[in-house]
Each structure stands twice: as structure tokens, then as C-alpha cells.
Amino acid sequence: MGELRRYEIFADYFQFYLWDGRYHPDDLGVFTDEECARHVKVAPHVVLIMPVRNMTVPVLLDLCDAAPADPDPIEWDHVVDVSLALPSGELELEGWQEEPIDRIPVAPGSYRVRVCMAGLDTLSENGLEGDDHYRLTLWPAPEAPIVVWKQHAPLPDRS
Structure with missing residues (x-):
């Protein structure tokens, strides 16, 4: 490993995924308020990222x-x-109900994912434009509890 990949991802329904290519679930269930505030939902073999646009x-x-x-x-x-x-050992990056954007071979095992978000306060009034950007860092590590390093203030409801 040791590489940086760049993407432009259509975050349909405010979501995209990192998951195991062979074990991702069909249904992630109900999203809790805590998961939405965290902008991340975790389930077996999947990390769902919730961008602000x-x-x-x-x-x-x-x-x-x-x-x-x-x-x-x-x-x-x-x-x-x-x-x-x-x-x-098959990491997939995928949008909501789309074909995989990328398939990346990795060593089978347990990993940590750091989800970093910036520019969250740059959204236009209608929420369609902004300078928000996202960085996901993946490294081998034992399973561990969720750590929130920095929590952004909740965004207004745009539904």
C-alpha cells in the first residue's frame, strides 16, 4: 500500500461506501441521529460516509x-x-446503488478508516454548491471503538 487515489463521487442520497467486495450487506437498517451527526455509519464489513451534499x-x-x-x-x-x-482482501469504493467506483486489493484483515471532512460551512443556500472535500485514510489495525476527533456542528435540515 502507500498510495493516494483521487475521485469525484456522486453522493446520491448523501452517501457513499467503503466495504468488502464480497461481504457487503444488502440493508444497513435505520440511521440513528448519532450516526447522522457523526456523518459515518458502521456495519459489518462496511463504512458508509455521509457527505453534506x-x-x-x-x-x-x-x-x-x-x-x-x-x-x-x-x-x-x-x-x-x-x-x-x-x-x-477486496476493498470497494462505491456510490449508492451503483457499480463500484474502484476495487482495490488489500491484505485480508482488520483496518481503521479515518474520515476527514473540510469546507462543511461553504455550502450554498440550496446546498448544491460548496467547497466541501473528504479524505479517507485506511491502514491495517485491530478493531477498536469509534473515535470522534472533531465533531462539526449539525447542518440545517435540507429535506
């Missing part, structure tokens, strides 16, 4: 061999670390 958003995926340095609280508006099991 229902549009195409820029995403960086950083594949690392070891844990990154602590996140910079000035650079990022929102930062969460979660665990992801990838028993098949």
Missing part, C-alpha cells in the same frame, strides 16, 4: 501501511476513526 464531491483515499499522525483540528471540520473488516 447530495452532489458530486471530491474524495481522496489514502492507503497507508501504518497509522497516520493525529489529524490537524484546524485543517478539518470533522474527523472520525472507525474499524472496517476486509476478510476477502
Whole structure:
């Protein structure tokens, strides 16, 4: 590993996924208020990321061999670390009900994913435009509890 990948992802229904290519679930169930505030939902073999726009958003995926340095609280508006099991060794990045955007071979095992979000306060009034951007960092690590490094204030309801 040790590579940076860039994407423009259509975040239909305010979501996209990192998951195991062979074990992702068909239904992630009801989203809790806590998961929505965290902008991340975790289930077996899947991390669902909830960006702040229902549009195409820029995403960086950083594949690392070891844990990154602590996140910079000035650079990022929102930062969460979660665990992801990838028993098949096939990491997929995918939009909501779409074909995979990317399939990446990794060593089978347990990983941590750091979800960093910035520019969350740059959205236009209608929520369609903004300078929000997202960085996902993945590294091998044992399963561990969710860590919220920095929590962004909740956004207004746009439904």
C-alpha cells in the first residue's frame, strides 16, 4: 500500500461506501441521529460516509501501511476513526446503488478508516454548491471503538 487515489463521487442520497467486495450487506437498517451527526455509519464489513451534499464531491483515499499522525483540528471540520473488516482482501469504493467506483486489493484483515471532512460551512443556500472535500485514510489495525476527533456542528435540515 502507500498510495493516494483521487475521485469525484456522486453522493446520491448523501452517501457513499467503503466495504468488502464480497461481504457487503444488502440493508444497513435505520440511521440513528448519532450516526447522522457523526456523518459515518458502521456495519459489518462496511463504512458508509455521509457527505453534506447530495452532489458530486471530491474524495481522496489514502492507503497507508501504518497509522497516520493525529489529524490537524484546524485543517478539518470533522474527523472520525472507525474499524472496517476486509476478510476477502477486496476493498470497494462505491456510490449508492451503483457499480463500484474502484476495487482495490488489500491484505485480508482488520483496518481503521479515518474520515476527514473540510469546507462543511461553504455550502450554498440550496446546498448544491460548496467547497466541501473528504479524505479517507485506511491502514491495517485491530478493531477498536469509534473515535470522534472533531465533531462539526449539525447542518440545517435540507429535506
